[in-house]
Amino acid sequence: MPMQDRKRNKITLLDVAKHADVSRATASLVVRKSPLVGAETRLRVEAAMRELGYVYNMGAARLRAERSHTVGVVVPNLTNPFFAELLGGMEASIDAAGLVMIIANSGDGPSRQAAVLQRMREHGVDGIILCPAADTPDDLARQVADWKLPMVQALRHVTDExxxxxxxxxxxxEEAVEYLVSLGHQTICFAIHGPVHSAYQERIQGFREAMTRSGLRPDLVIAVPDRVDHVAQDAHMLFEQGRAPTAVICFNDLVAHGLAAGFYDRGLKIGHDISLIGFDDVTDAEAMRPRLTSVSTAPSGIGQNAAALLLDRIAQPTLPPRRCVSPARLHIRESCGPLRIS
Incomplete structure (x- = not known):
């Protein structure tokens, strides 16, 4: 087709089909990446698309199929490296299914989360993966049912529905506590931060039950600031509770990094004067010196699981609610050592 004609006339899928000597239906299957088309035919159609300058009209396809081929993902904090790994796992699965992710930050606030969810509904997403903000209303499942929108909870849960x-x-x-006990530690602190949600409660429950089983006092739970630099400045709080801990388990690796800086400022050598364990085991754990012992929750794997659940839910809306809970395992490195007897 001459260039001037292409400028006057928009290239259609029928033009592509004629150029590749296939039916329009076959060309459509190629565009939609259907496995039903043979490799040779696919290559011929794709070559015709390039030669003619054909651009697939996703908006028109959405109107025809009543699908946007987009998935909304809402997380509470985009600056935490943990969520970057989580999103990476989701994206790999979502992309392989031919869908696109729209990512939003709720700031861990229910009102902002509600606004973000509303905007995603307005954009016609096919489904949503939500890490619920703290204080998300208990009627989330009812709202989702009213919206008729597939949704998966990730990392935190509000409802079993x-x-x-x-x-x-x-x-x-529990594994972290047991490891420290095996090193002789008895005064173990849990440094927590952030708002209360299901993952927060499950961590505290695991800490207290493991301490109690070991015959140790389970009440040394201390809240630290959310910002890493403030955690470092306030590390002294851990030693002002009447019982100075010899080991600390942190709510996440960010808290561990902050406390590591605070301990350094106090002249404490991690792994020698005090033992330190993080939680989540993001890639930064290997970058700290000494390398951080941390409980791995494999965020990339959780992201893949959440994406798989959502894709299934989109395809089969009447499936019963499902739970995919991955094991969490302690990765032992260099930040813990045996109890020093003075």
Whole structure:
């Protein structure tokens, strides 16, 4: 087709089909990446698309199929490296299914979360993966049912009436406590931060139950600031509770990094003067010196599981609610050592 004609006339899928000497239906299957088309035919149609400058009109396809081929993902904090790994796992699965992710930050606030969810509904997403903000209303499942919108809870759960992908936080915490006890530690602190949600509660439950089983006092739970630099400044709080801990388990690796800086400022050598364990085991754990012992929750795997649950839910809306809870395992590195007897 001459260039001037292409400028006057929009290239259609029928033009592509004629150029490739196939039916329009076959060309359509190629565009939609159907496995029903043979490799040779697919290559011929794709070559015709390039030669003619054909651009697939996703908006028109959405109107025809009543699908947007987009998935909304809402997380509470986009600056935490943990969520970057989680989103990476989701994206790999979502992309392989031919869909696109729209990512939003709720700031861990229910009102902002509600606004974000409304905007995603307005954009016609096919489904949503939600890490519920703290204080998310208990009627989430009813709202989702009213919206007729597939939804999966990730990392945190509000209701058993929706699919959920997460990790066994309590078991991971128990393993961390048992490891420290095996090194001789008895005064173990749990440094927590952030608002209360299901993952927060499961971590505390695991800590207290493991301490009690070991015959140790389970009440040394201390809240630290949310910002890493403030955690470092306030590390002294851990030693002002009447019982100075010899080991600390942190709510996540960010808290561990902050406390590591605070301990350094106090002249404490991690792994020698005090033992330190993080939680989540993001890639930064290997970058810290000494390398951080941390409970791995495999965020990328949780992301893949959440995406798989959502894709199934989109395809089969009447499936019963499902839970996919991954094991959490302690990765031992260099930040813990035996109890020093003075």
């Amino acid at each position: 929706l699919d959920y992908a997460g990790a066994n936080y309590a078991a991971g915490m």
